[in-house]
Amino acid sequence: MPISPARILEDLSPFYRQKEFPVLLHQCRTWAESRPLEGCRVIDASPVFRNTCAKYAALLAAGADLTVAVSPVMPYNPETVTLLDQYGIPVVNAQQADAPYDVVMDCAGALSHVPSRYGYVELTRSGVERYARYTQPVWMVDAGKIKQIETCLGTGESFFRALEALGMENGQEQALVVIGYGKVGHGIVLHALSRGWNVIVADVEEKPLPASSVSFVRATNGEALSNAVSNAFCAVTATGRRHALSGLIDPADVLSSGVLLANMGVEDEWGPGIPKERILNEGRPLNFILPDPTQMCYIDPPLALHNQGAVEIAAGRARPGLFSPPQEMEEAFLALIRSRGSVPPEMLDHLS
Incomplete structure (x- = not known):
């Protein structure tokens, strides 16, 4: 009972x-x-x-x-x-x-x-x-709208809370690359802007962005995407697709850089070219390191x-x-x- x-x-x-x-x-x-x-x-x-x-x-x-x-x-x-x-x-x-x-x-x-x-x-x-x-x-x-409160606003907030829990939220002077601009990506961008971060959005198609300060890279341009990721403080995937980055980025460029890699999707979005140990939380959704993955x-x-x-x-x-x-x-x-x-x-x- x-x-x-x-x-x-x-x-x-x-x-x-x-x-x-x-x-x-x-x-x-x-x-x-x-x-x-x-x-x-x-x-x-x-x-x-x-x-x-x-x-x-x-x-x-x-x-x-x-x-x-x-x-x-x-x-x-x-x-x-x-x-x-x-x-x-x-x-x-x-x-x-x-x-x-x-x-x-x-x-x-x-x-x-x-x-x-x-x-x-x-x-x-x-x-x-x-x-x-x-x-x-x-x-x-x-x-509907209600789920966006979690997937957009809540998941975006928890990404930064997870970085903070790992002692890694200090990249405001460098760029955050958000790969995938659906509900989760949009939320990460909104919270990044509220914290004063420099933001680059990468997606397969250009979409309206929330501020003129946000830069855009077309994700199908592998050279531009690899360059943006390699020179960023952190790059996070939010595409919702398994192995979405396979064939789009040059793993050698990314692995030789100091960029933090993270994933906020259920599936492994970076692909087999990036070792799991090179990704925060071994490629699993970063917010699930927290006692409350969503506030x-x-x-x-x-x-x-x-x-x-x-x-x-x-x-x-x-x-x-x-x-x-x-x-x-x-x-x-x-x-x-x-x-x-x-x-x-x-x-x-x-x-x-």
Whole structure:
């Protein structure tokens, strides 16, 4: 029998202020009364870290019969897994999970093989391919604005927090090369500019940049890209593609330079030409060296939207196949964040 949601929130109180997770707290309070997941068997494969426990508290408050799945696809914190055992929340290996559940709450498609009675909730875009042909409802958290708070603003912030934890955040006089200008790359650039860094963006196509001081290199120009990386303080990949830099950069030039190399994608984006030991955290996402890979204020909204998807699917308010969260729901989340949260409003204004 799991402990009470109140106990979990009490254990989190030394680490997080209430204004850092207003949406999950709102769910805890309102669902404790309405119990929208009463008796519903739910399995959740969100990355297991200390701040994820607030998500579990909301699901328990909603009445869910909760199981947590850990996956080799995503990093997790072993100490938090041990804590869940103490809380009475079952933890299973995602690859071995096979019992039918009422709602499957997935991340990167790790639970796409698990039978579900009502449907699925997928946290990341990397899970889309696994669910492309599903006829059951698949709520795609990553399809709207809310996930950008994590992938753009939160991941950008955690990149610099990880550099600082390694004692390496001292490159403001040199260039930071950000390779890949999607949501993650955009967030890294925004936080770099707020810290006064010199920034070079590399992408396969030129896109609008947030400031005239940001330089651009076309990533298909291997010579220019290799030169930019070799002369930078740090170069970080955020392309979302495995081995994206293979054939684009000259490994000899990069390896003979003093540039710090980092990756913020799930896959190895530098490719086999760059030894793992030459990349910070051996090529794994750099922010996962941190106790909280994404700060609570940035992870709160998408985790809450993931929870909301379970409620909507269990209630039958979902259509077959992949679908995005309703815009009005996302706007309600944003209003709650603006009125009660700690994410800087000017950062929220950058969401597209």
